[in-house]
Amino acid sequence: MNIGIIGTGNIATYLLEQVNENQMVDGRITAVFGRNVETGTRLKERFGMEFYTDLDEFLSAPVDTVVEAVTVDAARLFISQVIERQKDLIVSSIGVFKDFAFLEELTNLAEANGTKLYLPSGAIGGLDVLQSAKALGGLKTVRLTTRKSPESLGMETDREQVLFDGTAFDAIGNFPKNINVALVLAIAGIGMHETKVRIIVDPDVKRNTHTIEAQGDFGKMQLQVENHPMAANPKTSMLAALSILSVLQNKGGALRIGN
Numbered sequence: 001m002n003i004g005i006i007g008t009g010n011i012a013t014y015l016l017e018q019v020n021e022n023q024m025v026d027g028r029i030t031a032v033f034g035r036n037v038e039t040g041t042r043l044k045e046r047f048g049m050e051f052y053t054d055l056d057e058f059l060s061a062p063v064d065t066v067v068e069a070v071t072v073d074a075a076r077l078f079i080s081q082v083i084e085r086q087k088d089l090i091v092s093s094i095g096v097f098k099d100f101a102f103l104e105e106l107t108n109l110a111e112a113n114g115t116k117l118y119l120p121s122g123a124i125g126g127l128d129v130l131q132s133a134k135a136l137g138g139l140k141t142v143r144l145t146t147r148k149s150p151e152s153l154g155m156e157t158d159r160e161q162v163l164f165d166g167t168a169f170d171a172i173g174n175f176p177k178n179i180n181v182a183l184v185l186a187i188a189g190i191g192m193h194e195t196k197v198r199i200i201v202d203p204d205v206k207r208n209t210h211t212i213e214a215q216g217d218f219g220k221m222q223l224q225v226e227n228h229p230m231a232a233n234p235k236t237s238m239l240a241a242l243s244i245l246s247v248l249q250n251k252g253g254a255l256r257i258g259n
């Protein structure tokens with residue numbers, strides 16, 4: 001598998017380390033697209049892939065799977081073209097699907113082009129439970145409570161404070177770099193206007209902590225993940241990068257675990 005990455009930041013660099021240096025995937029990152037030539041050249045020297053600042057040239061390179069690792073706004077500019085060029089696509093910035101019509105459009109495009117669109121579980125879990133629970137429509141409520149340190153939220157404060165309490169839709173609008181998890185949860189479950197989200201800044205926590213509570217005809221679920229932030233970008237949890245690595249590891253295999 002030849003892998004391309006859109007982005008030269010924290011997740012992109014982590015994947016280059018794990019795939020090209022540590023060979024943790026049956027494949028290789030052969031192409032990276034970004035806007036910063038200095039960073040791209042540094043990555044090229046270290047990891048031996050090609051670097052492109054032109055999306056069309058990047059998509060003309062012989063890659064079959066592309067990982068998006070930029071931002072919600074930048075993802076919107078690039079990812080349709082990945083599918084149009086018949087590459088499988090793994091999206092990190094799930095917040096781009098706040099526009100649900102765009103997700104539907106991209107899914108149809110993937111079907112028409114015979115490609116796959118992957119939304120990794122990112123920094124959370126429990127998506128299997130939500131999807132099973134709603135198989136017959138019986139999933140009733142889903143709530144996410146996210147607790148992060150001031151550093152992880154890119155702010156300074158010495159007191160605990162609820163920063164946001166509302167829907168997943170409004171959460172991603174207000175915190176596009178911090179709550180992609182709310183969107184994947186909403187897409188797997190009951191939708192972004194029904195999924196409730198609370199974001200708390202807490203100077204006493206070191207880990208990015210996500211608690212998911214769901215109820216329905218199946219019963220109820222409570223799941224809490226306490227994620228180590230990544231050193232290169234404390235807004236992003238290690239589990240988010242690992243979930244993309246896991247998609248790449250599982251992609252070609254015959255065995256599928258979970259729904």
Ligand SMILES: NC(=O)C1=CN([C@@H]2O[C@H](COP(=O)(O)OP(=O)(O)OC[C@H]3O[C@@H](n4cnc5c(N)ncnc54)[C@H](O)[C@@H]3O)[C@@H](O)[C@H]2O)C=CC1
Nearest residue numbers: 008009010011069070071074092093122123177180236240
């Ligand atoms: N699904 C999930 O659970 C999670 C998703 N994320 C998301 O994953 C994405 C990547 O995260 P990180 O690598 O940690 O972020 P990062 O901030 O380290 O890297 C993002 C990179 O995108 C580049 N970029 C921004 N706009 C660009 C443009 N127009 N053209 C080209 N490059 C552009 C920046 O220069 C930066 O290098 C972010 O959107 C983040 O919010 C992060 C954590 C969890």
Ligand SMILES: O=C([O-])CC(=O)C(=O)O
Nearest residue numbers: 123178179180181208237
């Ligand atoms: O990495 C995390 O803990 C969550 C995050 O930033 C996001 O969902 O955007």
